[in-house]
Every structure is written in structure tokens, then in C-alpha cells.
Amino acid sequence: MKIFKSHFWYNKNQRNGIFLLGIIIIILQILIYADVFSEDKPIDNNQSELFAFQKQIDSLKLVEIENRKPKIYPFNPNYISDFKGEQLGMSLEEIDRLLAFRKMNKFVNSKKEFQNVTKVSDSLLNKISPYFKFPDWVVKQNQAKNSSSQYSDKTFYKxxxxxxxxxxxxxxxxxxxxxxxxxxxxxxxxxxxxxxxxxxxxxxxxxxxxxxxxxxxxxxxxxxxxxxxxxxIKKININTVEFKELLKNPYIDYELCKKIFNYRDEVAELQNISELKNIKDFPLDKYDRIVLYLLAE
The missing domain is CATH 1.10.150 (DNA polymerase; domain 1)
Incomplete structure (x- = not known):
């Protein structure tokens, strides 16, 4: 008991101090409670300024959304790649038709011809055709055609x-x-x-x-x-021709020329010109034209 008594026994001054501390704590608790549950004071807001500020924020959001959209710049539709065509909304079949047309070394020179080749819908054509950029001479040729179609056969200059x-x-x-x-x-x-x-x-x-x-x-x-x-036609020997000379073949581009030389290095010598068909990704549709200028000796 003496142990507990020593901890809870205070003199008069100490009791007064504790009592005063208790009163201060109670007063502080009352003030905090009253402040928390008091009604919020009305804030005088300028509604017109808030509306204008909100409108500015909304416009900035729209600008940011527009900036995030992929941009379409003027382009020549003859050089649409798989990736570019997919971005424009073309189907794989439509892209393949254009690529097959280009493999024949042909070019589309108007949006109508582009649609005839690719079979794209009118809605997609109207969406992407404003970005078509043809060479100047093609534009002039199309303009001449359009102007000539305005005249009848009687007034057209023969x-x-x-x-x-x-x-x-x-x-x-x-x-x-x-x-x-x-x-x-x-x-x-x-x-x-x-x-x-x-x-x-x-x-x-x-x-x-x-x-x-x-x-x-x-x-x-x-x-x-x-x-x-x-x-x-003057033919050249595929087994002895140099790179630059082979590249002069009107149907052989740089990549195909490299493949032919790599194949020639592998087999040492082509026994027959038809061996070109063994080359991976060789353009078989151009074989008859390519071999017009080549022979194997």
C-alpha cells in the first residue's frame, strides 16, 4: 500500500495545479467542439468569374483532346503502306488491292481512280481524299480534263x-x-x-x-x-555481271539485286536462269520480264 500511496499522494499546490490543468483541458475541448459543428460561413463568390474560369478550363481540355488525336498530313495515295492505310481506316483487302496495283508499276492519279482500285467506301473516300497530294503535272492534267468535260462535242476543239x-x-x-x-x-x-x-x-x-x-x-x-x-535485247550473264550493271535492269530494284547476288554467292554459279525462282520472295510475276535481260552461262 505504501508503494501505491507514494504515487497518488499530492500536496495542496499539486492538487490545485492538476485541477487548473483539468479546467483548461475542458475549455479547450468545448472550443474545438463548437468550432467543428458550427455552420460554415457563406463565401461570397463571383459567379460570373467562376463560370468564365470553368469555360476556359473546358476549352483547354478540348484543345488537349484535339492535340492528342493523330494528325493527317497531305500525302500521295500511291505510297500508302500497311501501317498508313490502317491509320486511315482502310481494310486489309483495300490496302492489298492498292499494293497489287502498284506492283504492276501503275499509279492512281485521281481520287476516283483510287476508289476504283481499292474499292473503298464513299464515306471513307470523302474523309481521306482532301489529304491526297498528287504531282503538279497530274493536278494540271486533271484540271484540263474537268474543263474539257464542260464543253459539248460540237464546241470541243478537235x-x-x-x-x-x-x-x-x-x-x-x-x-x-x-x-x-x-x-x-x-x-x-x-x-x-x-x-x-x-x-x-x-x-x-x-x-x-x-x-x-x-x-x-x-x-x-x-x-x-x-x-x-x-x-x-542484249542479255548479260548473271554469273559475271556486276552489281551496278544488274541494277540497270528496269525490273530489278536494289533489294532484289542484293538477294540475287547473295544467292549467287551461295550456289557459286547458276546453271540455269530459272534458278532465280528459288530466291526467297522473288517477284514471280515479273520473272518473264526480268529474264529478258539475263542468261546463265
């Missing part, structure tokens, strides 16, 4: 008839090609230049490979000009 010197497409001159409606100086020279690059047309449909030449115009050319005598 092209002066030109007598052709031959119907052999490999011997025809630039002037001969100008006799075809739709072929002017630029396209006639382009046909001649491409014919020289090929060393002459061996297949009649090689004319469709001329850059920018529309199928309808090419059909008009082929209705008059034919291959009456196939050209004699």
Missing part, C-alpha cells in the same frame, strides 16, 4: 489529225504517238524514253508501265500500235 508513219510500237516516233487523243508532247516523249529503257517493247502490256499514263489512253495507243517485230 485534235488535228496526224498521219502516222508506222503502226509498229517499237518503231513509232513521238509524232506518231501524238496522233492518239490524250497523248501530247510530254507523254509521247515519255513512251519513247521508257521504250529505250526496255530496249523495246517485248510484251504489249509493258505500255501500261509508263509513268502516269492512264489505262484508257494506253488502250487507245494499243488499238493503233502493235508489236510487229520483237526487239533484240
Amino acid at each position: 485534235k488535228k489529225e496526224i498521219k502516222i508513219s508506222t503502226t509498229d510500237i517499237n518503231k513509232a516516233t513521238a509524232e506518231d504517238f501524238k496522233a492518239i487523243n490524250g497523248i501530247g508532247p510530254a507523254f509521247s516523249e515519255r513512251i519513247i524514253k521508257y521504250r529505250s529503257k526496255l530496249q523495246g517493247f517485248t510484251f504489249i502490256n509493258q505500255l501500261y508501265e509508263v509513268w502516269g499514263l492512264e489505262k484508257e489512253v494506253a488502250d487507245k495507243v494499243l488499238a493503233v500500235f502493235k508489236i510487229q517485230q520483237k526487239p533484240i
